[in-house]
Amino acid sequence: MELLNNRIKVFFAGMRDGVPIALGYLVVSFTLGIIAREAGLSSFQGAVASFINLASAGEYAGFLTIKADAPYLEIIIITIVANIRYLLMSCVLSQRFSPKTSLWHRLGVGFGITDEIFGITIGRRGAINPYYNYGAMAVAVPAWSIGTAIGIDMGNILPEYAVSALGVALYGMFLAVIVPPAREDKILKRVIVISFVASLSASVLPWIGEISAGSRTIVLTLAISAVAAYLCPVKEKVK
Amino acid sequence: MNHDIGVYIFLMGLVTVLIRILPLTLIRGEIKHPFIRSFLHYVPYVTLAVMTVPGIFYATRSVASGVAAFLAASVLAFFGGSLFKVAAAACAVVFITEAILL
Numbered sequence: 414m415e416l417l418n419n420r421i422k423v424f425f426a427g428m429r430d431g432v433p434i435a436l437g438y439l440v441v442s443f444t445l446g447i448i449a450r451e452a453g454l455s456s457f458q459g460a461v462a463s464f465i466n467l468a469s470a471g472e473y474a475g476f477l478t479i480k481a482d483a484p485y486l487e488i489i490i491i492t493i494v495a496n497i498r499y500l501l502m503s504c505v506l507s508q509r510f511s512p513k514t515s516l517w518h519r520l521g522v523g524f525g526i527t528d529e530i531f532g533i534t535i536g537r538r539g540a541i542n543p544y545y546n547y548g549a550m551a552v553a554v555p556a557w558s559i560g561t562a563i564g565i566d567m568g569n570i571l572p573e574y575a576v577s578a579l580g581v582a583l584y585g586m587f588l589a590v591i592v593p594p595a596r597e598d599k600i601l602k603r604v605i606v607i608s609f610v611a612s613l614s615a616s617v618l619p620w621i622g623e624i625s626a627g628s629r630t631i632v633l634t635l636a637i638s639a640v641a642a643y644l645c646p647v648k649e650k651v652k
Numbered sequence: 653m654n655h656d657i658g659v660y661i662f663l664m665g666l667v668t669v670l671i672r673i674l675p676l677t678l679i680r681g682e683i684k685h686p687f688i689r690s691f692l693h694y695v696p697y698v699t700l701a702v703m704t705v706p707g708i709f710y711a712t713r714s715v716a717s718g719v720a721a722f723l724a725a726s727v728l729a730f731f732g733g734s735l736f737k738v739a740a741a742a743c744a745v746v747f748i749t750e751a752i753l754l
Contacts, residue, residue: 585742
């Protein structure tokens with residue numbers, strides 16, 4: 414009984430943290446729906462695609478590929494490139510599971526790895542509690558899926574100022590995840606500042622700035638993390 | 653349209669789901685190698701940092717409101733604001749900045 418109560422409590426904690434994610438998702442998936450519509454998807458197809466993929470950059474690239482009527486192989490490659498960061502996140506989370514965690518919970522948590530849910534997951538201490546992820550997914554996944562369908566069916570209904578303001582919700586959440594641990598950890602603080610500067614520079618530099626944002630994210634993440642791991646190996650156990 | 657949208661959606665979904673679940677199901681034990689452990693420790697922070705900047709600067713109707721949201725959210729997060737508070741404050745700052753500027 415106590416175990417059940419605890420699971421419910423953790424599930425609700427996940428839902429609570431999932432609410433800002435869901436709000437952000439509604440807005441982003443809504444704009445994604447407008448692109449899906451141009452690619453010829455029905456609102457049902459868009460909702461299904463969003464439910465399974467849960468990936469802003471990946472779906473954006475995918476819908477453009479569909480619109481271009483490109484070969485099937487192309488959508489496979491573009492999806493791998495746009496979503497390869499989830500492979501890294503999945504590797505990271507594999508280290509945070511208690512070894513006893515069942516295959517079903519691994520599949521359940523793995524299915525719901527998005528940038529944001531990953532962010533709030535690593536923001537928690539200790540081993541991963543799958544029920545926290547399920548709570549967050551319970552509000553965020555429907556929001557993402559339904560938002561896409563609404564975007565396909567209704568196009569532009571939100572006023573511009575609202576879209577503009579809601580557009581930063583996701584980034585605010587990213588900052589709420591990475592800033593607090595950096596407060597006491599000088600190395601982490603430097604790594605984050607270097608990441609900001611490198612990413613901003615890469616986006617405005619000629620030639621490098623032409624590379625898609627998704628590819629830049631991959632290259633910068635691999636490069637900066639590798640250098641940081643080489644120069645400042647983490648001594649204690651990764652929490 | 654020579655290709656079927658259903659097939660496209662199936663392929664996208666299959667690839668994405670496999671990317672997400674393969675490492676979680678295949679990597680069972682603890683990774684011992686110090687470099688790989690450290691690398692995996694830094695990856696999430698670097699990814700989120702790289703996605704936030706410059707993305708947040710261009711997410712709104714004016715770069716100024718994006719920069720203001722970035723600064724406000726960073727400061728609030730530094731002083732321990734919750735996820736929801738930081739996200740809501742960032743939105744509010746954009747709304748106010750644009751109400752003044754635009």
